[in-house]
Amino acid sequence: MSATLAKGINSFKDVIDAPIASFFSSCVHCGLCAEACLFYTETGDAKYTPIHKLEPLRRVWQQEYTLLGKLGKALGLSKPITDEELAEWEPLVYDSCTMCGRCAMVCPVGNDLTYMIRKMREGMSASGHAPADLVGATTRAVNLGSPMGIKWPAVLAQIKHVQDETGIEVPVEKSGVDYLVLMSSMEIINFPEYLSALSRIFKQAGVSWTLAQDAFEATNSGIQIGASDLAREIVSRIVIAAERLKVKCVISPECGHAFTALRWEGPNLMGKAYTFDVKHILEVLDELRSAGKLKTNGKDKRPLTYHDPCQIARRGGVIEQPRHILGDIAADFREMPDAGKMNWCCGGGGGVSANSRAEPLRLEVFKHKKGQIEATGVKTLVTACANCRIVMEESLEHYHMKVEVIGLTELLAEYLVEDKAL
Amino acid sequence: MNHLDLLTFARGTALNWALVIFVLGITLRLFEIFGLGRKADLAKPRSNSCGNGWRTMFTRSLPPEGMLKREPVTYIAGYIFHVGLLAVIFLFAPHIEFFRSFFGFGWASLPSALVDALVVASILALGVLLAHRLNNPVKRMLSGFGDYLAWAATLLPLLTGYMAYHHLMFEYTLMLALHIFSVELLLVLLPFTKLFHTFSVFISRWYNGDIFGRKGVAS
Numbered sequence: 053m054s055a056t057l058a059k060g061i062n063s064f065k066d067v068i069d070a071p072i073a074s075f076f077s078s079c080v081h082c083g084l085c086a087e088a089c090l091f092y093t094e095t096g097d098a099k100y101t102p103i104h105k106l107e108p109l110r111r112v113w114q115q116e117y118t119l120l121g122k123l124g125k126a127l128g129l130s131k132p133i134t135d136e137e138l139a140e141w142e143p144l145v146y147d148s149c150t151m152c153g154r155c156a157m158v159c160p161v162g163n164d165l166t167y168m169i170r171k172m173r174e175g176m177s178a179s180g181h182a183p184a185d186l187v188g189a190t191t192r193a194v195n196l197g198s199p200m201g202i203k204w205p206a207v208l209a210q211i212k213h214v215q216d217e218t219g220i221e222v223p224v225e226k227s228g229v230d231y232l233v234l235m236s237s238m239e240i241i242n243f244p245e246y247l248s249a250l251s252r253i254f255k256q257a258g259v260s261w262t263l264a265q266d267a268f269e270a271t272n273s274g275i276q277i278g279a280s281d282l283a284r285e286i287v288s289r290i291v292i293a294a295e296r297l298k299v300k301c302v303i304s305p306e307c308g309h310a311f312t313a314l315r316w317e318g319p320n321l322m323g324k325a326y327t328f329d330v331k332h333i334l335e336v337l338d339e340l341r342s343a344g345k346l347k348t349n350g351k352d353k354r355p356l357t358y359h360d361p362c363q364i365a366r367r368g369g370v371i372e373q374p375r376h377i378l379g380d381i382a383a384d385f386r387e388m389p390d391a392g393k394m395n396w397c398c399g400g401g402g403g404v405s406a407n408s409r410a411e412p413l414r415l416e417v418f419k420h421k422k423g424q425i426e427a428t429g430v431k432t433l434v435t436a437c438a439n440c441r442i443v444m445e446e447s448l449e450h451y452h453m454k455v456e457v458i459g460l461t462e463l464l465a466e467y468l469v470e471d472k473a474l
Numbered sequence: 475m476n477h478l479d480l481l482t483f484a485r486g487t488a489l490n491w492a493l494v495i496f497v498l499g500i501t502l503r504l505f506e507i508f509g510l511g512r513k514a515d516l517a518k519p520r521s522n523s524c525g526n527g528w529r530t531m532f533t534r535s536l537p538p539e540g541m542l543k544r545e546p547v548t549y550i551a552g553y554i555f556h557v558g559l560l561a562v563i564f565l566f567a568p569h570i571e572f573f574r575s576f577f578g579f580g581w582a583s584l585p586s587a588l589v590d591a592l593v594v595a596s597i598l599a600l601g602v603l604l605a606h607r608l609n610n611p612v613k614r615m616l617s618g619f620g621d622y623l624a625w626a627a628t629l630l631p632l633l634t635g636y637m638a639y640h641h642l643m644f645e646y647t648l649m650l651a652l653h654i655f656s657v658e659l660l661l662v663l664l665p666f667t668k669l670f671h672t673f674s675v676f677i678s679r680w681y682n683g684d685i686f687g688r689k690g691v692a693s
Contacts, residue, residue: 071681073507077674081621082552083612087544098611118506120666156686157693158541160552161671162534162679164686316689319516326518369520369690393691394539 057135060179064112064133067171075168076113078161079103085155085165090396091148094417102155102165105144108133109172138181145169145176146183147410151309151402152362157394166367169402173278182277183407190273193286198269199406200237207235207268210244220251225297226262231336232299232328233261234270234290234314236307238438246306246438249465253337256470257345261303267293270305272313276403284321287313294328301329303336306459308363308401308437315368332364333461334436338373341380347469351383355430358460359388359421359444360395361437374436374460381467386428396420400443418447425455436460477647484654492658499665500673507677519688526687527680533692534679547606551599558596562589562632586639593636600629624667630656 053061083101086092091100098104114121115130124130153166176182189199197203211222223229231254239246254261267290274283294302304311315330331339340346358378364370371392378385390396399417404410421444425433433455435441441457448455475483542549563569567583574580584592604625607613634653637643644652664670686693 068510070507070510070512071678071685073510074674074677074681077503077507078671078678080668080671081613081616082548083610083616084541084545084548086612087541092612098615101612101616104616117510119502156682158538159682160534160537161675162530162682162693164682167685316517319518320513323516325516329518366691367689371691390540393693 054135056178056180057133057138060138060175060181061112061133063178064109064172064175065116067174068109068113068117071164072109072168072171073113073117075161075163075165076110079163080161082160085159085163088154088158089149090152090154090399090417090420091413094419095413099144100148102149102169103163105141105149106165106168106172108137108141109168109175112175135179135181138176138179142176142181142183143409145172146186146403147407147413148404149402150362150397150399150404151367152397153367154362154394154396157366170275170278173276174280175278177278182279183403183409185407185409186273186277186403189403189406190277190279190282193269193271193273194282197266197289198237198240199271199273200241202237202240202269204265204268207240207263210240210247211263213244214248214251218248218251220255222247222251223260223262225265226260227297228299229260229262229297230300231259231261232267232290232294232297232302233263233305234303234310235268235305236271236310236438237269238271238307238442239305240268242442243438243459243462245462245465246459249459249462250333252465252468252470253340253346253461255474256347256468257340258474259340259345262297262299264293264297270307270310270314272310272317273403273406275313275317276309276406280321283313283317287318287321290314291318291322291326294326299328301331301336304330304332306333306436306438306441306461308361308368308439309403311368311370312363332368332370332373332436334364334370334373334377337461337464338376341377346464348380348464348467349469350467351381352432352463352467353383354432355384355386355428356382356432356434357386357388357425357428357430358391359398359433359435359440360392361435361440362395362397362401364436365395366393370436374434377460377464378434381464382434386430388424388428390424396424398440398443399447400439405439405443414443415447415450418444418451421447422451422453425453431455433457434460434463477645477651481647481651481654484651484658488658489654492661496661496664499662500670503665503670504673507674512681515688517688520690521687523687524684526692527682527684530683530686530693531676531679534682547602551602551606555596555599555603558592558599559628559632561592562596562635565589590636590639593632597629597632597636600625600632620667623663624669627656627660627663627667627669631660 086101115125151166156164156166192201193199272286399414445457565584566589570580570583634656638649638653
């Protein structure tokens with residue numbers, strides 16, 4: 053056995069806990085998880101059945117943590133895990149799972165397969181079976197500060213651009229403010245409208261906030277690739293900055309997995325509870341709205357629909373907030389089938405969009421979203437995740453669909469009542 | 475050994491051993507699960523109630539929206555089989571008499587004719603589920619020896635019970651002994667096959683409800 057394989061198998065052993073043991077114990081091989089997975093429903097290929105993607109992890113559980121499995125192993129009856137097998141499983145674990153969590157909502161015995169995939173990726177990356185693109189993104193995130201290699205000067209350039217455009221100062225390194233604002237690389241490069249919208253909204257709402265020079269990036273490829281040590285390194289920058297600046301709350305941007313990384317995994321990666329709150333931007337906006345600090349005027353006449361980013365909705369609990377906001381500013385809001393906690397993924401979450409090898413498959417499985425959008429008949433698609441946004445923009449273009457994708461924060465800013473005297 | 479001796483053995487020594495293996499097996503498997511432990515979640519939950527787990531334990535018995543349409547065979551045959559099997563085990567008068575002799579108390583039974591119909595329905599449902607397992611590419615890929623063994627071990631008590639009740643094939647005493655042996659086989663296999671989901675389903679559903687509930691989502 054190679055050293056990396058041994059490392060991977062040890063990592064599999066480490067991640068198996070009581071929930072995972074109960075999940076594998078309960079599986080009756082009914083195959084219903086496949087019906088919830090867009091990689092199966094759109095391709096019809098049985099290998100994309102979610103529980104099948106976990107087969108190597110299941111065998112480690114059985115061989116190491118059950119009496120019969122241990123007996124079988126001792127007698128040489130069990131099939132050992134090999135490098136070849138893990139290499140075969142790599143595309144199943146990374147390219148064809150966006151960790152969207154739909155299967156976990158459907159499994160009749162209650163298996164949280166996403167929880168298991170997340171853990172399994174620890175062993176896959178430890179054994180050297182993570183996609184090269186994700187390895188590159190994670191290395192850049194650790195060494196340069198962002199998976200896309202963006203450094204502070206790029207953010208500074210955007211700040212200058214936003215200040216020139218809005219005439220509002222973008223606060224940097226302000227201590228004792230309410231909110232520390234983070235962005236995703238995608239927003240810095242492709243969607244500068246996010247920072248601009250936020251500046252205007254926060255000015256009107258009288259919110260004190262800041263950006264931090266050493267913690268502007270919210271994304272965390274460590275949790276996508278499954279390397280907890282690197283994920284901890286990346287999240288610790290935010291924790292250190294939030295503590296240094298003594299903010300009350302850190303705002304996770306319009307990015308799905310960044311919210312999962314920071315809100316749900318972060319304290320566990322750090323090994324301690326936070327001294328500050330973490331909220332998704334939509335939660336903050338809805339709170340400001342409820343407190344009467346956010347006034348809007350007029351409604352968007354275009355028929356539009358909202359795509360629930362999986363990590364924000366199903367795996368994040370932010371479902372009602374975008375609908376409250378859209379209720380204020382959209383005249384013709386139409387829900388997609390299965391909207392909310394049973395939404396269908398854009399196909400690019402969980403590191404899939406960062407993995408170029410997965411692109412043809414990702415475009416193929418977008419057919420589901422395509423059908424959903426067509427069912428609503430809209431030409432405007434609103435979402436709250438920069439990754440979903442870029443994935444859907446690319447996919448819509450691939451299918452020659454004339455549908456515009458916009459972020460909810462910037463849409464809200466368009467209808468903001470601005471008191472120029474402020 | 476005549477039929478009566480065989481029945482006495484089935485009801486006595488064999489049953490005792492089967493129950494010992496069953497109870498020890500279940501205990502072992504539960505230890506195997508809970509012994510692995512679970513790290514405390516340090517993220518501030520939206521809802522920190524263990525009620526999330528308890529709720530999912532029950533709500534997960536219903537198909538999520540849209541799923542019944544996608545996989546009607548699995549759901550419908552699955553319901554018929556599970557409801558039928560549970561009713562037959564716990565609501566058939568002779569079984570209740572057995573439990574009374576064991577626990578010292580009993581409960582109301584269903585009319586035998588109804589139980590009889592449920593047995594037939596369950597057997598048919600099992601047949602449909604096997605055919606589906608062999609034909610559906612996903613199920614076929616997932617299935618191994620354990621799945622077919624579990625299927626057969628579940629069918630046998632239903633089949634032998636039905637045959638004993640209707641005095642089919644063998645003389646009643648022998649058939650009843652075979653019926654009890656088949657139940658003992660099921661008891662012995664249950665902890666060590668996927669049939670263990672009878673118990674672990676409540677644990678896995680609880681964890682699922684808890685994990686989602688902490689994030690503010692009812693799963």
